[in-house]
Amino acid sequence: MSAPANFKFVETPRRVREDRRFVAGHGRFVADLRLPGMAHVALVPSGHAAARIVEIDAAAALAMPGVHAVLTGAELAAAVDPMMNGLDTPNVRRFPLAVGQVRYNGEWVAAVAADSRAGAEDAAELVEVSYEALPFVLDAEAALKPDSVPVHPDHGSNVLLDRTFVWGEVAQHFAASQHQLAFRVTWGRNSTVPVETFGVVVAWDPWNEILDVWASIQMPKYADQIARALRLPANAVRVHYDVDVGGSYGVKRGIKHTVLAAYLARRLNRPVRLIEDRLENMRAGDAHGPDRIFDVTVAFDGDGIINSMKMRALDNVGAYAGRAPFQLGKPVGAIVGPYRIKSVEYRAVSVTTNKAAQEAVRGFGQAPTNYAIETAIDRVAAALGLERIEVRRLNFIRTDEFPYLIPSGTRYDSGDYHTVMDKVLAHVDWPALQRERQRLRAQGLLAGIGISACLEPSGGNSSFEPLLNPKNTTSTWMESCRINVDALGYVTATIHTTSSGQGHETLAATVIGEALQIDPDRIRIVRPDSLASLPGNSPVGSRMAIMLGGAAFHAAEKLKRKLIRIAAHQFGCAEADVDYIGGAIKQRGGPGQLSWIDLVTIAHRNFHLLPPDTEPGLETTHVMQVPTGQTLPTADGRVQMYPCHSFEFHVVLVAIDPDLGKPEFRRYVIGHDCGTVINPAIVKGMTLGGIAHGIGAALLEEFVYDDQGQMISQSFMDYVLPSAHEIPEVEIVHHCTPSPFTVLGQKGSGESGYLGAPAAVSGAINDALAPLGIVMSKLPIRIPELSDAIAAARASKQKETA
Amino acid sequence: MKVELNVNGARASVEVEPRTTLVDCLRDNLGLTGTHTGCEHGICGACTVLLDGEPVRSCLMLAVQADGFAITTIEAVAPAPGELSIVQDAFCETHGLQCGFCTPGMILTAEALLRRIPNPTRADIVSAISANICRCTGYGQIVEAIALAAKRMAGSNVPRETAPGEPA
Numbered sequence: 001m002s003a004p005a006n007f008k009f010v011e012t013p014r015r016v017r018e019d020r021r022f023v024a025g026h027g028r029f030v031a032d033l034r035l036p037g038m039a040h041v042a043l044v045p046s047g048h049a050a051a052r053i054v055e056i057d058a059a060a061a062l063a064m065p066g067v068h069a070v071l072t073g074a075e076l077a078a079a080v081d082p083m084m085n086g087l088d089t090p091n092v093r094r095f096p097l098a099v100g101q102v103r104y105n106g107e108w109v110a111a112v113a114a115d116s117r118a119g120a121e122d123a124a125e126l127v128e129v130s131y132e133a134l135p136f137v138l139d140a141e142a143a144l145k146p147d148s149v150p151v152h153p154d155h156g157s158n159v160l161l162d163r164t165f166v167w168g169e170v171a172q173h174f175a176a177s178q179h180q181l182a183f184r185v186t187w188g189r190n191s192t193v194p195v196e197t198f199g200v201v202v203a204w205d206p207w208n209e210i211l212d213v214w215a216s217i218q219m220p221k222y223a224d225q226i227a228r229a230l231r232l233p234a235n236a237v238r239v240h241y242d243v244d245v246g247g248s249y250g251v252k253r254g255i256k257h258t259v260l261a262a263y264l265a266r267r268l269n270r271p272v273r274l275i276e277d278r279l280e281n282m283r284a285g286d287a288h289g290p291d292r293i294f295d296v297t298v299a300f301d302g303d304g305i306i307n308s309m310k311m312r313a314l315d316n317v318g319a320y321a322g323r324a325p326f327q328l329g330k331p332v333g334a335i336v337g338p339y340r341i342k343s344v345e346y347r348a349v350s351v352t353t354n355k356a357a358q359e360a361v362r363g364f365g366q367a368p369t370n371y372a373i374e375t376a377i378d379r380v381a382a383a384l385g386l387e388r389i390e391v392r393r394l395n396f397i398r399t400d401e402f403p404y405l406i407p408s409g410t411r412y413d414s415g416d417y418h419t420v421m422d423k424v425l426a427h428v429d430w431p432a433l434q435r436e437r438q439r440l441r442a443q444g445l446l447a448g449i450g451i452s453a454c455l456e457p458s459g460g461n462s463s464f465e466p467l468l469n470p471k472n473t474t475s476t477w478m479e480s481c482r483i484n485v486d487a488l489g490y491v492t493a494t495i496h497t498t499s500s501g502q503g504h505e506t507l508a509a510t511v512i513g514e515a516l517q518i519d520p521d522r523i524r525i526v527r528p529d530s531l532a533s534l535p536g537n538s539p540v541g542s543r544m545a546i547m548l549g550g551a552a553f554h555a556a557e558k559l560k561r562k563l564i565r566i567a568a569h570q571f572g573c574a575e576a577d578v579d580y581i582g583g584a585i586k587q588r589g590g591p592g593q594l595s596w597i598d599l600v601t602i603a604h605r606n607f608h609l610l611p612p613d614t615e616p617g618l619e620t621t622h623v624m625q626v627p628t629g630q631t632l633p634t635a636d637g638r639v640q641m642y643p644c645h646s647f648e649f650h651v652v653l654v655a656i657d658p659d660l661g662k663p664e665f666r667r668y669v670i671g672h673d674c675g676t677v678i679n680p681a682i683v684k685g686m687t688l689g690g691i692a693h694g695i696g697a698a699l700l701e702e703f704v705y706d707d708q709g710q711m712i713s714q715s716f717m718d719y720v721l722p723s724a725h726e727i728p729e730v731e732i733v734h735h736c737t738p739s740p741f742t743v744l745g746q747k748g749s750g751e752s753g754y755l756g757a758p759a760a761v762s763g764a765i766n767d768a769l770a771p772l773g774i775v776m777s778k779l780p781i782r783i784p785e786l787s788d789a790i791a792a793a794r795a796s797k798q799k800e801t802a
Numbered sequence: 803m804k805v806e807l808n809v810n811g812a813r814a815s816v817e818v819e820p821r822t823t824l825v826d827c828l829r830d831n832l833g834l835t836g837t838h839t840g841c842e843h844g845i846c847g848a849c850t851v852l853l854d855g856e857p858v859r860s861c862l863m864l865a866v867q868a869d870g871f872a873i874t875t876i877e878a879v880a881p882a883p884g885e886l887s888i889v890q891d892a893f894c895e896t897h898g899l900q901c902g903f904c905t906p907g908m909i910l911t912a913e914a915l916l917r918r919i920p921n922p923t924r925a926d927i928v929s930a931i932s933a934n935i936c937r938c939t940g941y942g943q944i945v946e947a948i949a950l951a952a953k954r955m956a957g958s959n960v961p962r963e964t965a966p967g968e969p970a
Contacts, residue, residue, distance in 0.1 A: 015894055022902025023890040023909055025836020025876030032835035118819070195840040195848050195937050196903045246838070246903030247937050278841045501900030501938045681897035685939050689900065692940030716845035716935070724932045724941040729924075753940070 010514045010678050010744055016506045017521070018499070027244040030199040030216045035271035038201070039068050041261060042120035043280055044110040044127045046102035049354040049709025050136035050151070053100055053129060056110055061123040066115035068268050070127055073097035073109065076263055080229050083255050086323040087161055088469050091154040092352065094320040096256035096263075101134070103151055103319035104354050105710050106283030108256075113264050113272060136354035136709050140293060140316035143351040151319055151352040160317060161325050161350040161468060165332070165637040167407035168343025173308035177299035181383055185375050186778040187368035187758075189291035189316070190701040192361055192693065193721060194500070196246020198254045198285055199275035202261040206269065211262055213239045218248040218500050219255065220462075220477075220537040223530040229259045230266075239530035245500035249693070250360040250540065251287040252500065253323070282714045288703050289361030290327055291316040294372035300380050304391045306339060311372060312347040315365075317358050324358035325350040327365030329464025330541075333410045333641025334366065334455045337373040338417045339395040344407050348468075354709050362693065363456075363751040364464075364541060367758060370454040371779065374759035378451075378766070388451050388763075389425070393418065396453070403740070409638025410457075411628070412645045413739045413747070415673065417453065420649050420735045424671035427733045428651050433667065440655045440666070446772070446790070447666075450652040450764025452756040456674070457642035458748020459546030461629035462537075467639055475632055478623050479547035480534030481555045483512060485618035487604040489597045491516070492524040493555070495548060496533035502750060503682045504544055508552045510678055511744070515556030517582045518596075535623055542748025545678055546644055546739075551624040553743040558620035563599050569611040570594060570602070627741040644739045644747035646674035648687075650760035656768050658794065661787025663699060663765055665728035672752060673735040676745035684732060687752045691730055694757025696722045702780050772797070805866050809834070810878035818865045825849040827865035828875060836876035836906045840935070847934030850907035851875050857911045857933075876906035879913060888958065889913050889951040898947030900938030907934050912948045922952055 021027055058070035073095055082093045093099075098107050110127050114120035135149045142148055143158040151158055174180065200215040211232060217239070219225070227234040245252060257274050265272040276285055292315045299308040313331075317324050328348035335344050377395070381388040397404045399416040406412065433449060440447035465472040482494045495508050505525040513520030537543070560580055567585035568575040571592030579586050583596035594602075602609045603618040610616065626643060633639035653667035670687065677683045700720040704713045713719040738745025758779055765781055766774075772793040776786070807814045809832060816831040823842075828834045828851070840848035842861045849861040852874035879887050886894065889912050899905045908931060915922060915930040922930070927948045928941075936944060 016897050018902070019894040019897060019899060020886070022899055022905045023886065023893045024880045025906040027836075027902045027905075029835075029838070029903065031829075031839070034833075118821070193937065194901070194903070195846050195935055196838065196901070197840075244902060246840075247901040249937070278843065501902065503900070681943070685897055685900055685943055688940035688942040689936075689938045690940070693937070715843055716841045717843070721846075721935050721937065723935060724928045724945070727941050729945075730940065730942060 007514060008517065009510050009520050011676060011680065013680050014510065016503045016679065016681055017509065018503055018505055028242065029196060029244050029246055030201055030214050031275050033201050033214055035201065035203055038271040038273050039113040039115065039264070039268060040117040040120050041264065041272060041274040042112050042117060042124040043108045044112065044124045044129065045284060046098065046105060046107040046109050048102055048131055048133055049105050050134040051102050051131035052134060053098060053102060053109065054132050055130045057128040058110065060126040061112055064119065064123040064126065066119045067112060067123045069113045069264060071097065071111045071264060073099040076260065080259055080263060081231060083229055083259065084225055085321045086326050086465065086469065087321055088471050089155060089160055089321050092152045092160065092321045094322065096260035104356050106356060107319065108284055111260055111264065113268060138353050138355060138705055138709055140314050140351050140353060143353045144314065144349065151354060158351040158353065159349070160321050160352060161328065161348060163468070164345065164347040165408065166345050167638060170308050170310065170343045170345045173343050174299040177307045178301045179383065180297055180299050181379055182297040183375065183379055184777060185294050185372050187290055187292040187371060188702040188779050189288050190697045190703065191287055191289040192249035192251050193719065194247030194249065194252065197276035197278060197281040198252050198257055200254055200258045200261050201271060201273045202258065202265040203271040204266045204269070209236055211237045213237065213258060214243050215239065215254055215258060216243065216245045216252055217254055217498055218245060218250070218252045218538055218540065220540055225255050226258050226262060229255070230262055235531060237530070241496065241498050241527040241529060243498055245498050248500035249362040250364065253359050256286060278716070279714055282719060283711050284356060286322070286357040287359045288318060288356050289358060290365055290368050292368045296372050296376050298376045298380060302384065304380065304384055304386050304394045306341050306380060306395050308343045309341050309376065310345040312349065313369070314349045314351070316353050316355065317350050318355040319352060320357040322357055323360060326464045326468060327360065329468045330364040330457065330641065331366050331369035332408045332464065332467065333457045333460065334645065335408050336406050337370060338397060338415070338453050338455055338647060340397050342407065355705055360540065362754050366457065366751070367694065367697070367755050370452070370755050371759040371762065374452045374454065374763065378763050392421065392451070392453050409634065410641045413643060413741050414737045415645060415647050416735065416737045417647055420647055420671040420673050421453065423735060424649050424651055424669055424733050427731065428667065428669050433653060437653060446656040446658050446768040448654050448764045448766065448768030450650070450654065450760040450762065450767060452650045452759035452763060454648060454756040454759065456542055456646040456648065456748055456751050456755050458542035458644045458646060459626060460541050460543065460642035461626040463633060463639045463641050467633045467637055473632060475629060477537045477626050477629070479536050479551050480621065480623045481508060481548065481551035482534060482621040483555045483559050483619065485559070485600055487600065489600040490524065491518065491522065492526060493552060494526055494528055496528065496536040497538045499539065502539055502544060503679060504539065504548060506679055506682065507544060507549055511549045511552040512556045515553050516560065534621060542750040545746045545748055546742050547624055547626065549678060549746055550743050551622045554622035554624060555620045558622060559618065562618065562620065565611055565614065566599055566602055567594050570609065643741045644675070646747040646749060646752060648672050648752055648756045650756045652760045652764045654764035654768055658790050661783050661790055668728045668730045669733060670730060670753065671733040671735060673737050674749040674752065675736060675739045675747040678744065678746055683749045686749050687732060688730055690751060690753025691757045692722050692727045694754045695727060695761060697779060698758040698761035699780050699782065803866065805869050807868055807873060808871065809873045810875060816865065820864070820866060822865045823861055824863040824865045824868050825860035828860060834875045834877055838903055838906060845935065847907045848904050850910050850934060852910055852914055855914060855917065857914045874910070876910060879909060888954050889916065892951035892954060893947040896943045896946040896950060898939065898944040904934055904936045908936065908944055912951065915948065916952055916955060920952060920956060922948070
């Protein structure tokens with residue numbers, strides 16, 4: 001942290017500049033685009049979980065008026081390269097449309113392009129596909145068996161990844177510990193499910209040989225991947241970043257949609273639009289999240305100190321690999337959570353099944369892992385008859401131990417977990433909360449308190465790529481900013497990404513305003529297209545406060561240094577002998593004084609006044625490397641995964657009417673420490689939204705398949721997103737431990753809330769159910785399962801007492 | 803077929819198929835793209851418009867059924883270009899949004915609520931917006947925005963107006 005803690009704009013309650021256009025309905029979303037002659041795409045879905053495609057008869061569809069094309073996987077696969085796999089699994093080939101074989105219910109078999117979406121849908125219904133059904137596998141443990149049906153026969157098995165890491169003296173710590181316990185928890189397949197589905201509009205200009213892409217996208221290296229699949233030079237793909245994205249939280253990766261639409265646009269020589277409808281999105285948008293079984297064993301002593309942990313995470317990745325298996329890698333960077341667990345054995349297993357493919361989901365695998373770790377802490381407390389709070393207090397890393405090296409190679413930057421916990425306990429009045437639980441229980445309700453403490457690793461280097469794929473040598477995940485001051489003295493800065501609600505324009509303007517000491521509202525932020533952009537990696541992994549904030553800050557500092565050099569040259573003094581004050585520069589101990597516009601004029605008009613070797617104009621750029629991202633993983637899989645680690649501590653009081661089985665929130669408090677907060681309203685919104693999303697994952701949301709492999713939660717009536725009724729009023733207790741690795745002390749916050757809420761809600765329900773001897777160990781914990789379990793437990797209790 | 807609609811206080815004559823939904827007609831025929839489609843099966847509320855001042859889901863209604871109603875879309879809420887309504891301004895003040903996709907529906911729902919109940923309780927606000935899904939905010943700052951708008955409306959000395967499109 002190099003900036004003063006006395007901020008002028010950072011940390012102050014300021015409006016989010018993006019909001020104005022949205023409240024007026026003047027956002028510019030991809031579905032709002034209208035290009036002349038644009039064709040609309042509808043998809044033909046597979047009705048089978050697995051089947052050989054025998055024949056596709058498109059004659060009737062093609063005979064419909066207004067239909068331009070019916071595209072099959074065979075035609076497309078002949079013209080494009082397979083989409084990129086994250087792992088080194090070359091025989092798990094993936095194309096936008098099924099080729100020869102379908103591998104999950106809903107998978108796209110053919111695409112129809114027509115003058116209208118309605119016309120394309122009508123024609124899609126007339127595409128006759130004959131199938132020969134094949135055996136399929138849905139369950140991860142079944143898929144793991146050597147005799148299982150392989151989803152990709154060419155790959156030989158369903159195992160995409162099976163790697164065991166041992167960090168530290170696991171065997172020794174287990175042998176020396178007084179106790180062990182083992183358990184299994186399961187994280188149900190849910191996702192972020194933005195209200196806007198994925199969409200893309202593509203136009204090919206054959207005379208300029210350029211592909212224009214407008215998309216609802218949040219994808220690192222999107223343009224590169226499109227170019228690669230389409231066998232185009234990368235500078236023939238122009239992605240427009242000035243498209244507003246209607247929510248993403250990780251999933252809007254859209255490579256298959258874009259390659260498909262782009263191929264059609266070139267073949268038909270007209271713009272093509274593919275906007276998923278809700279059914280296409282839920283069933284085959286390839287945007288499901290982790291679907292994971294954790295087997296955990298912990299070794300601990302009688303006083304509650306946890307010495308070592310063994311964790312096997314088995315992830316059901318679905319039918320194709322993509323980037324999703326990396327979601328087993330990110331948690332390596334916070335595998336011990338906020339605890340001083342001395343050694344860890346971690347086995348990460350990723351298997352294919354005949355379910356839809358996964359995509360990156362908020363936290364990139366960290367939320368499920370946190371649920372497993374926090375369950376372990378609760379179970380240790382229960383086993384020893386200790387308070388859950390006390391076990392956490394005992395095992396937390398102490399604030400004087402930072403930077404703290406965890407067994408898997410990451411050095412946590414900073415934190416003060418004990419203080420955050422104590423602030424939250426004081427805020428809720430912990431004894432009073434326990435009395436309230438007792439009062440509710442006395443009323444005949446089941447009442448429980450849930451606690452979770454976890455980390456949000458942020459701003460990373462994508463080090464899970466080289467960790468899990470030896471052919472991948474990624475060691476940077478840069479972000480950039482350019483600042484230009486025009487001849488009239490106005491400041492314009494560039495950011496090089498789309499945004500999906502994170503407020504990046506506000507972020508960049510606030511940081512630049514802080515550094516240059518000028519009002520952020522006077523700074524214009526623009527988004528060049530991908531061909532005019534500097535290197536960047538899109539807003540993933542809670543990185544933009546750190547990386548875009550850092551790039552903007554450094555670019556502004558470079559600009560300031562140039563102004564100082566110009567001024568010192570005029571004054572004939574050393575650069576060290578001037579002061580930059582609010583855009584003007586004064587000579588220290590001398591008469592020299594130049595205003596902002598004086599300096600701008602010299603830079604823009606008076607080359608004869610510039611110091612030697614100075615470029616005219618006032619423009620600076622900065623391409624920022626990840627702080628702490630210096631090396632590749634070691635052979636035993638140790639790596640600095642993320643530079644910054646935000647902390648959150650949840651306390652939840654839940655009451656359940658035993659006859660209804662519906663959990664009701666009576667209190668929800670979160671303590672949150674993400675270092676320096678650049679815009680308080682944005683961070684608050686992220687945290688509250690993350691908690692709501694986490695409550696959905698804990699209680700409501702799951703993509704469910706029946707035993708025939710049909711997805712049965714494909715509408716918002718079956719896949720239930722939390723409404724305002726389900727989400728309680730949340731109280732936030734703020735704390736700030738600045739990161740020593742970032743320009744303003746900031747850390748990430750885009751995943752906050754979601755990372756700890758599922759564990760806290762699960763803990764509260766299990767605390768409520770403890771008197772009945774019930775343990776719920778699978779998320780989501782839905783009302784019917786809960787009420788059935790309660791009814792069964794009460795019936796057997798009655799039997800016992802009768 | 804041809805249908806005459808009253809949208810944002812103006813008559814609009816549009817040629818639609820009988821099966822065309824109101825939201826598709828507003829977006830595709832009239833270019834009013836502030837109304838969004840999220841689920842197209844009546845759950846998410848992103849397509850909310852006001853019909854004679856009451857919020858309805860324009861994805862569950864055919865364009866031909868809207869004949870005879872006064873339709874208000876988000877485009878008619880701002881009093882002038884670049885100028886926000888009290889509700890819109892309150893959403894900006896509390897940051898009652900992130901990605902902005904559900905926001906037009908939320909704003910219209912809030913405008914309708916505050917015309918019906920000028921001093922809503924938290925429960926009134928939650929109940930009113932419970933038919934609109936927001937995936938970004940967890941609703942906290944939306945509830946704050948509507949409460950703030952109610953307070954500001956009560957304290958403002960501007961005469962209460964009828965809803966845009968509502969009979970005066």
